[in-house]
Amino acid sequence: MTIRHEQLEAGKFFTSSFLALTGYPPMPWQARLFGTHFVSGSLPEAVSIPTGLGKTAVMAVWLIGFAWQMRNQAAPSLPRRLVYVVDRRAVVDQSTIFAEKLREALATPAANELRTALGFTEDQKLAISTLRGQFVDNREWLENPSRPAIIVGTVDMIGSRLLFEGYGVSRRMRPYHAGLLGADSLVMLDEAHLVPPFEALLATIASGPHVYGAHTKEDRKRIPEFKVLPLSATNRNSGADVFALEAQDYDDPADEGAKRTRKRLDAVKRLRIETAGTRNLPQAIAERAWEVSGEGVNDVRCLIYCDRRDDAQRAFDDLLDRLIRRAKTEMRKAKGESKEQHEVRVSVAVQERIELFVGARRVCERQQAQKRLEALGFLADSKSNLGSATYLVATSAGEVGVDLDADHLVCDLVAWERMVQRFGRVNRRGRVSADILIVAPPPEAPKTKLPDKLQIAALSDPSKPVKPKKPGKKATTEEYGAYSQAISRFNREEADYKEALKLFKDKQKRQQKAEDNYQEALAKYREDWAPTILYKERISLLERLNGDASPRALLNLLANTVADTGFAHAIQACSTAVPLRPALSRPL
Template sequence: MTFQANFTALAGFPPMSWQVRLFHDWLARGTLPSGVDIPTGLGKTTIMALWLIARAQGARLPRRLVYVVDRRAVVDQATSFAETLRANLDAEAKGLKGSLGLDGRSLPISTLRGAHIDNREWLDDPSATAIIVGTVDMIGSRLMFEGFGVSRKMRPYHAGLLGADALVILDEAHLVPPFEKLLESIETNPSQYAPIDEAHRALIPRFKLVSLSATGRERLGDVFSLQESDLEEPHLATPITLTRLNATKRVTLRPAGEKDLPERLAAEAWQISRSTQEHIRCIIYCNKRETAKATKAALDRLVSDLRKKDPGHSRIDTELFVGARRNCEREKAAKRLANLGFIAAPAGNRNGTAFLVATSAGEVGVDLDADHMVCDLVAWERMVQRLGRVNRRGLGDATVIVLDPIPAKEKKADTPAPADLRAIKQHEALLALLHSLPKYEDGSADGSPNALRALKRCENLRLLISEATSAAPLRPALTRALVDAWSMTSLKEHTGRPDIDPWLRGWVEDRPNTAIIWRRYLPIRASEHPVAPSEIEDFFEAAPPHASEILETETWQVVDWLMSVAAKRSGKAKNLADNDGSLDGELDTVHQGDERASLPAAALRSDEVIAIALSPAGDLRQRYGLKDLISGDKKIETSIRDRLNRSLAGATLVVDARLGGLTSDGLLSEHDTTDSPNTADGADNWMALLENTPTAKKVQSVESPLIRFRLRSVAATNPVVSEDNSHWRERLRFSAERSDEGETLRWLVVDKWRYDAANEHDRSVGPSQSLEAHRSAAAAKAREIASRIGLPRLEAQALEIATRLHDEGKRAEHWQRAFNAPRQGGPYAKTEGPCNIRLLNGYRHEFGSLRYAEADPEVQTLPADLQELILHLIAAHHGQARPLIRTSGCDDGPPSTLKAHACKVALRFARLQKRWGPWGLAWWESLLRAADQQASRDNDCPMKDITRESPK
């Protein structure tokens, strides 16, 4: 099949000329430009399809495509297109699957929303073609060994597969110049970050970066941009590129006061709608969230007044589009946007007028298309993005009203501050650029992509564009010493390991964010039996926060919300108890599992833990009861607020679902709510809001659950074993209720999906399997991975040997006892449990495996550098040995000898890190860990081969 035929089958539409040229001149040859500078609305996301086709045709391009967007949005094009590619590879484009090594399985994708949200399928097989869609913070932190929401043990695994054999596509790179520079530094400085030896450097697959932008900021190097020949598209019935480039967008600039800006924005949008008999779609962009909320309120008043005058008037909808929602409700919002016609809806399907009020959350990475637009004046690069969301496909005639907010007059200093001077200069440049645009016959400015493109190409306006664009924030330099410090993930604390944010976003004045999740079950029990921090951390490692349940917003907003809701809940509980005493009976059952979770908010006690703050690594930061969050004294309240702002910055806050505080649209609310939010650990389908959608069918599929853990409250007198243990395995038991004597009365049981492996114990619990059988199965998987990647003979042999020997430490008698191994047929690598971790006394079986590897004859036949690599891969296969590993519980020698061996482990890590580079060594580790996990999953379900999974 030709490229055009393959593209059409894969994407669902024919390619534009620029896409054909980018494929033939670059990707088909196994090369990549440093950047792609294409106007908004011309389909830059399709680079995913070009990459897939090129790989299918044998081009030497990285196996993993990592598509990075600035922030989460309700509807991101990257997720939608990745889902389309996956579906079409199983249908019209299935002829490409064999060449991609995907025979018998679907393309692994991990996305920002929907059925594949952060599913981490790409970790299953390092040799597989895969697409990962993530945000700057998600991908950047994981690349730099600091993975937000990833345990320390798993951080090297993520970093290794993101830092090698990966092509990062940085969408709208102008928004995050510090992150672009960080990626550029990794890509272009092999002497610092790649293996020091040329032969080793050639062995580690490449890390590549392509920046996408439509605003004028450009990377150095070969940047792909439109040519005049791209406007000719004889293979298309209607030339798409030319039509979209010349889309009519009539821009008018008008002054407005800051104070009455919301009223003016609403009035201008309302006037556009009243000036036509058609049902229109109008988007109103606001620079501030408060302005957006006030603008929507003003529009709602106008709609209400009209309905009073004309009750029979056709339907008018208003919608607020802000970023801070959970994924569950974002899916609901996306469906509503589609129904309202803001996502590629034909005009003929409309049954009324609709207004969409949006903040920056609706500017980037969102396939919005309005008929008309009203907005306030912002930096040039943002104006370009906003203009790209109106008459996107060039089929209409858009009116665009830009209001220039004039600040209220106030006494100015004789000498303006540098920031004020910069703002004045930027404002003057913005006005000059808008006045430089060509004019239509009615006097309005031409805001089409072609007009903007012409401005960018004009040498005389380059300085003006630079002044009108937001200044790139200052950023710290990336150094090898910093990367080495971040890569020491087995160290809980490291004085040379700074916070990663400045390297991702620069030194900016943005306020810190906090992630919130609502849970039905928390690891708490009565105060007379306190819960240790390690119990809480183990609980949330077993039932970790999932991307689909997270609401992320500014920390100060979370603090305000938390204190306000806590005060209301505290007052409600007190009033109920004072009025009729009905709370007393409920409080007796507050720690009894399901009963507790179904209690009303009034049942919250002042001394009961209702929120738990976790660090990005899952460490406990703080526990909060109602009494910790409220006070009648203003000074104490200020102190509480300051303390919360410090402890919640960058944290994940897990709150009791009975606290509520969430609207049906997924937005934070300080007002009282009658129902607890639905939760990922609840009895009902977590993604029930998606019913009757393709996503819901995938989520509900028994083959691929979205949430790969579940919680059960079980009385100690009842069997703890799951009734459905064909699909679920017990992961952890938490003693939720104890008698006065300390005996457990009720367990909170965390089950894991049969193929999931959040920690090392997961891989050791399942259908019983002898150590010999697991050794053989894992070694076979390693051999297959090495073959598909194309490792040289000796390196492939080293990987296979390391995988064969990695679990030898499980021969230890106390490991077999701790995991309840059968007495016959051992030793075992996998047992049905239950396991008693206390019997291990801290024993690390990977440390115990080292003496077997050192004495293995096959190891000794290899060169010394590969012997060292084998020993490190074994020691690090559960995320340890970077650089430290525990020696407790090991009976292989006296403490002094074990300590000396542990020192060798640390020194070996340092040598290998220098030899292979930070990401090269982590990549090696990922190969063994993937082979181990594949073998364990096959053992869990012998009929399932994770590397050859049938398409759903």
Template sequence: MSDLSAAFGVLTGHPPNLWQRRLYEGWFARGFAPDVLDLPTGLGKTAVMALWLIGRANGAALPRRLVYVVDRRAVVDQATELAERLARFAPAALPDQPPPTVSTLRGRHADNRRWLEDPAAPAIIVGTIDMIGSRLLFEGYGVSRGMRPFQAGLLGADSLFVLDEAHLCPPFEALLAAVSRDTARSATGDAAALPPPRLLSLSATGRSSGERDSAVFQLEEADCDDWTAQRLDAAKQLTLLDASGKTLALSLAAAARNRLAQAPGARLLVFAHSRADALKIADDLGAKDAPPIQLLTGERRVHERDQLAESLAALGFLNGADTQPSSGPAVLVATAAGEVGIDLDADHMVCDLVTVERMIQRLGRVNRSGGPGRIARVTVIVPPDLDADTRARLEAPLRALPPLPQGGPEDGPDGSRDASPGALVALRRDAAGLVRAATEQAPLHPPLDRATVEGWAMTALDDLPGRPAPAPWLRGWVKDEEPTATLLWRRHLPWHRRDGRGKAPTAAELEAFFAAAPPHLREGLEAPLEHIRRCLAARLKAARLPVDAPALVALSPARAVKGVWSVGELAAGIDRLWRRSGNGAGDLLVASAALGGLSASGHLDEKADADALPGTLDGGWDETVLAAIGYCVTGPEEDAPGEGWKLAHRFALPGTPDEDETEAPALSVWTLRRPGAAGRRGDPAIARRSQSLADHHGWTEAEARRLADALWNAAPTADRERWTRILTTAARLHDLGKDRALWQAAMAAPRPGRPFAKTEGGGNLRLLAGYRHEFGSLGDAGALLDLPDGEERDLVLHLIAAHHGHARPSIPPIDPDRPPSANAALAAEAALRFARLQRRLGPWALAGWEALLRAADQRASRRLDDGHDGKGHDGEGA
């Protein structure tokens, strides 16, 4: 058993406070978590990650995966920073346990896929609502259809979802609760092999605790140790003022100048209603000799948004940052993007009047740590266009805060209120009605029903009439919300050029190119579609590019091509083309970098200098960034990247008529070949060394058995033996279909030693003519399988057919060793088998079983890439 104080201290750098100890001893140490953790902002709720890790190390029956979900507007990835610290110090704190793997699905972090490598190992996954939620619903944004069930299966089983700032996203909280209930109801028979997920909501406003029958953990009087008391008593004097200028932006700027004059060395935080107001305020305050001004908005490219974190730390705005802050004054102007997911710690604040749950979040970003003699002055400006009823409703809870005395040097001005965290806790308790009335109404959202989930789960079908987009289940139907898309810039767009003329590529060429070099989170800027359209229209006029030059490629969230246009086509009728293509919410719009439209700070700017475009993924980003992303693009006149990069795709640009195709100019996509421990990309059948089919089956079966032993060692004997038999049998037979002459030839397998399961590549995949080796494996395994018809045989055969994402429900009925009629019957039965199993196990349990086999298969492949021969020593000279 690991001592809580010692382990927690090593993992986090400080001892647990009293509430953290009570949460651990009363819940995590017993294998449980409350439904809601309702604590004021700044008290260290993210420490639940450390408590979960210690609980698991001490044998508590907690889920193997902790999925920490943050709102998409979060800017500084402090949840990932804590998770990475836990992984780094876990060997010292918990020496008998494997450290958790850490993966992040947002911001500057490429998904390293380490959370997919070992379903039996502890893992922490940090992601946004959209990235986690879409994956859970089999509709993963930016995820290929083949990978979607793999990711849904691991998220939907044996996971603890920790939903940060749950009061901001009631629809997603309801979705996670519904998934937990659905999987819990299905957890019988073979589905019981995969425990249902659990949900822990974190909130600073209490809204979550009243919306479902919940076990709520709240602060008690006995929890108030010195550290907690200091934060609860952090002095914050709040004053409500009417707007003094013609507009809200002018009034906020005037109040900010006044506060800077009164506190000349302070760090001032200014919250604005909109991006446009934030820009006006920053411009107004940016006069000669003004202090440094930073701008924090959601409508900003992620690459520059990540760089902002370094500036905020240097200026002293980040609580607990390692950087020594500068001593001079500084200003941060922020929209709602600064309200969540960032430990801002300003000295004073100016903001507009908003709903009470947002006011609570904002107040948590000023004087966050408290301390003797530190008092934050908070000026709240009432918007001039606010109607009387709305004003009264929003002001009521703030006016119910305790008044502060006047007269002394540290007392508040006339009418100021105590807005400390302790006062806010009392306000929620004593004026609950006023707080509810001033809280924004949760958006309506559709219920989660099995029929809709089963539609999403048919991931092998590219098009399915009636399959809805998952957005309403993630965020609800938001009134008057403008649809947004993600805009990014590339210097090299796939486009045929010859003799000065341009020719658009086909949809197939585009999809192949963007499959190899997919739009990455780091290069994207999310903005309203109408704003993007206006900006592109302005840039088309300003850029003065040739009419046949490439301008824009529009992709759906699933990366299907929706449109591709030259400069001339787009300039001649952008409104008409925009409507015809059906560009909508969630689309990916890839613009030519030559158009410009991106400011140096990463904001969408119609007047930006096209010649001064910041770096892009295919031009200007340094090798460290590209290595983290894992792929890069070079043009025809550019040098190939250095050692470790492998050519993954060529988009030919026509040269002279007699030029050899392989020597013709091309756009080249390169992938970074990394060791297994850091993730792996590329064709899973291509490896550093060849591997026989028999060896690969043996290695995969051994990995499957290892997984079974780790996952089910405490299960009843009969269940453990059955589940192990299912998984290892599928592993032993899953690649039988590679024993075909055309597959061996297509993969350029050496003739001596055939059949091979892994080759070094260099073949011709067109020889396969649509053949899938899983389909061949399905037919071969059905003849060899020594199991009677029934549930166990069904599951084994489905796992074999689906181990690359097909047979959900369709798989190409092509096998040269069987007549077409037999192939058609085999494919039809595979579809019916999928339907039977999904009905019996539930969507997530079935996908979870598939994930176990896929993980075992991939682990066996990584062992080969790492130079391991499967016999306990390295295969290359060790």
């Protein structure tokens, strides 16, 4: 079989298998990722794809790639275990749901070829386990280490096991968990930009098997590889081997996958930034959400983001009050209905149209939240049947990890990578014309003034006099006289030197004190003005979008970072700082 023929066969196998697993044909970027990397097992440094273009489906790409290698290679180079790590899941884990759908689809007749390639019998199923707090590990991934498996877990649950700890794992089982997760496993880190320390930890483990793995080279050859693949819409890694969207992934006018990609890339998202001062930010956000939704009349889904939980609660209360007042004018009292009964009926009707979505939820609350979001139409591909405006007020808990979709967005100003995530939660499918309004009043300007630049005169050390040498025993009277005069001069010069040295040290101390005071004042100035400077930088960066927050506009903006290092530094300055982390050592 020639290389060209093998590529064609692999492409056909991928297309048919992907359709059987997901119910829809693959997007061109997914097919390119499979053909370029997963067929050979040579994975990129990271996958950076805009929100809404199916990053989670990389699970299916791995499964099909492993099946292809099982059928065509004696020893697959792709790991047989996929570890999908998620940092935040405020509702029931949608990654687990997607994995379970893959398992269900794998059992259908349409996926017979894929099942055969994987070596599954009729009664065998794809092992799927969820490792996260408040979920019980079903241990399917431990039953048969030779069987392909998908493990979905949080950073702490997966990370602790890799480091031979493990929450809820007995001491005897910790080496087993560490071994199975640390060998023959591909860790996909979803939204990797949220946890750069954990991403660095995984990269260190993957790149240093000679340091952290088996001691001998022969033993290391016997152990299947541990691989890492970060996934993110706002990837911090700018390396040459980052897999990203290319023109060939959406240019073909006849390809259905390219059409879907273009539609989502060009989704209309009109961006407006309101920088007028306001004393009450939550109230201003609620007012703009009320206006963009036609004062609650239009049949739209309005998403509101607040950075602080208190602000989210106050914005929620404000909108709830507006809805109640409107409902009271529209829902008149029924005959024989008391005032209390009427208010209860109004309250129930209004609460069906608004939800507050924050973190720190228990399992049952996450399940209820999922049902509420679906009823309100805020989950992707769901739709509200209320016929009027619905509202979702959220904190950062709704920025990632939840497949939200809204018609309009009103929010405050946060770090750049979080703004990109927020933009991706509106008009994901490109079906409407969305408005995005950022309410960003400037911080109060501090009164601290820039200290005058310190002018320090250069100081020179006083010269120390040299004591004259005493003449020998055979010296003449003249020589002794000259020596006596020299000693007298030396004593005077030494006294002058000591006085000059004292003055020099005093000036040195005064200059050092002035320097310390200047640096302290300068540090205070920078500290006080830091919020204002950061605010201006973030506003300036958003203004570069020229009112267009579509995925294509974001891609075009980020493309400038390759040639313009100054712009790359500007994006870095507007992003959340990468936290410090300890270096990984073998004892650790």
